[in-house]
Amino acid sequence: MGALTINMAYVVAAVLFILGLKRLGSPATARQGNMLSSLAMLIAVVVTLADQSILSYQMIAIGVIIGSLIGAFAAKRVEMTGMPELVALFNGFGGLASLFVGWAAIEPDSSVFMALTIFLSILIGGVTFTGSMVAWGKLSEKMSGRPMMFTGQRIVNAIIVLAVIASGYMFSVEPSNHMWLYIAIGLSFLFGIMAVIPIGGADMPVVISLLNSYSGLAACAAGFAVSNNILIVAGSLVGASGIILTQIMCKAMNRSLGHVLFSGFSAVSNEKVVVEGEIKPISADDAFYVLEAASSVAIIPGYGMAVAQAQHVVKELQELLEQNGCEVNYGIHPVAGRMPGHMNVLLAEADVSYDQLLEMDEINPRMENVDVAIVIGANDVVNPAAREVKSSPIYGMPVINVDKARTVFVLKRSMASGFAGIENPLFYKENTRMLFGDAKETIGTLIRSFE
Amino acid sequence: MDMLNLGTADLTPVYLSFVLILAVFLGFELINKVPSTLHTPLMSGANAISGITLVGALVYAGNGEGDLVSWLGFAAVVLATINVVGGYMVTDRMLAMFKKREK
Numbered sequence: 334m335g336a337l338t339i340n341m342a343y344v345v346a347a348v349l350f351i352l353g354l355k356r357l358g359s360p361a362t363a364r365q366g367n368m369l370s371s372l373a374m375l376i377a378v379v380v381t382l383a384d385q386s387i388l389s390y391q392m393i394a395i396g397v398i399i400g401s402l403i404g405a406f407a408a409k410r411v412e413m414t415g416m417p418e419l420v421a422l423f424n425g426f427g428g429l430a431s432l433f434v435g436w437a438a439i440e441p442d443s444s445v446f447m448a449l450t451i452f453l454s455i456l457i458g459g460v461t462f463t464g465s466m467v468a469w470g471k472l473s474e475k476m477s478g479r480p481m482m483f484t485g486q487r488i489v490n491a492i493i494v495l496a497v498i499a500s501g502y503m504f505s506v507e508p509s510n511h512m513w514l515y516i517a518i519g520l521s522f523l524f525g526i527m528a529v530i531p532i533g534g535a536d537m538p539v540v541i542s543l544l545n546s547y548s549g550l551a552a553c554a555a556g557f558a559v560s561n562n563i564l565i566v567a568g569s570l571v572g573a574s575g576i577i578l579t580q581i582m583c584k585a586m587n588r589s590l591g592h593v594l595f596s597g598f599s600a601v602s603n604e605k606v607v608v609e610g611e612i613k614p615i616s617a618d619d620a621f622y623v624l625e626a627a628s629s630v631a632i633i634p635g636y637g638m639a640v641a642q643a644q645h646v647v648k649e650l651q652e653l654l655e656q657n658g659c660e661v662n663y664g665i666h667p668v669a670g671r672m673p674g675h676m677n678v679l680l681a682e683a684d685v686s687y688d689q690l691l692e693m694d695e696i697n698p699r700m701e702n703v704d705v706a707i708v709i710g711a712n713d714v715v716n717p718a719a720r721e722v723k724s725s726p727i728y729g730m731p732v733i734n735v736d737k738a739r740t741v742f743v744l745k746r747s748m749a750s751g752f753a754g755i756e757n758p759l760f761y762k763e764n765t766r767m768l769f770g771d772a773k774e775t776i777g778t779l780i781r782s783f784e
Numbered sequence: 785m786d787m788l789n790l791g792t793a794d795l796t797p798v799y800l801s802f803v804l805i806l807a808v809f810l811g812f813e814l815i816n817k818v819p820s821t822l823h824t825p826l827m828s829g830a831n832a833i834s835g836i837t838l839v840g841a842l843v844y845a846g847n848g849e850g851d852l853v854s855w856l857g858f859a860a861v862v863l864a865t866i867n868v869v870g871g872y873m874v875t876d877r878m879l880a881m882f883k884k885r886e887k
Contacts, residue, residue, distance in 0.1 A: 400869060
């Protein structure tokens, strides 16, 4: 097959990638969209195999088999609660693959432009790889989720950035000298680690979106390095997608990207919010009587629901409430969970219909007509201090206004504050009742009361 | 790509940059329309797409030399295939769970 045929097939693949992403715009067509996208990938890979410069298929075949087995195994085994970790790992693998392709593309007589794009694919790929590994460590709690800060961190980072620029320059003018290559790889790995360690667990939705974007940009840079259009098109689609998700996550936290990346929460969490009122606990039995009388219930899940694996019992409770003539909706905050859309996937897994999953802007106007708002394992995303307390570190962040509902039930393990370490005045409000204990057990008790 | 070598200057960088810019703008338009319910599958699906590096890796893994370049290509093939196969499969698994209640 000639270069012309191969490139024409790439055009077809690009069209299918685009149509596939377009179909991802609605839950009804999304599955088909993913199929189109995978078909595009298949076409691109198969026509590339016909490239005349491929002389041996042995290593390709072994590599594809090993990769497919690992990928299929991971995709089948992963729990929906573990999706953020899996996506972090996959981001990292994509980055490392682009680094290797960039490395393999080095030729002693590469032009400065080519050498520069090779350098970029190594840099972005390396940063994506180690950054994703640190994110994976934090998400899987193999390392502390707290922001890791030390004095002089900014100076150290500035020195690394300067060294990266210098190594990029040296490599581009002298691609045949391997010393610059090894220095560039080492620096990119170091840079990835340094970039993610100061970021706290609650900011993971931002980081994982950003690393997703980087994995696309790395593929894009590798596309420049090997002058291949399909890598550039597919890579930049992924890059754009990650950037948009990053923006949405930042907006939902009312923080700039720079603030998330560089400051953690540590500098602001010292301020004390004075909270008036007292905590009013309620037993599951008493909560049942309130729920039995309710005609409209809103459920607001957070990361705690994922930790307690409570999504299935939540769905059971929803069915019982509905049989009782009650309208049930879910209010999902954009940053609830550890990655964008995390709660939606968990609830979809429990068979909750997606038209009951309302976005923050849809549920907030209805809140005044809600009899009972049930908060399950969410904290900062329902904190009214974001509206009311100017000195609060999360002041200005858009939140779900559960306190406007007639009654609020908060399912919570203990009185420890959320990830951000911020007091939550919601717990002290007149209409709030606290249901202490494991969310799954508490809901189980409620369900038994209904039966 | 020879036909693009107008005159003496090599226009490949310009041509590739054109593709990049157009694809980025197209990507922004497409992704902005994805509802937040689908953000996790979008991300894992995008992840699978970023495995397109596989296409770049194949030529190196298949150079038949058994040298450093072919081993780098081999490693990239393994990693990118994990992304492609794992990414598409897990996305499909998730999307199959998104159902609408029959009224």
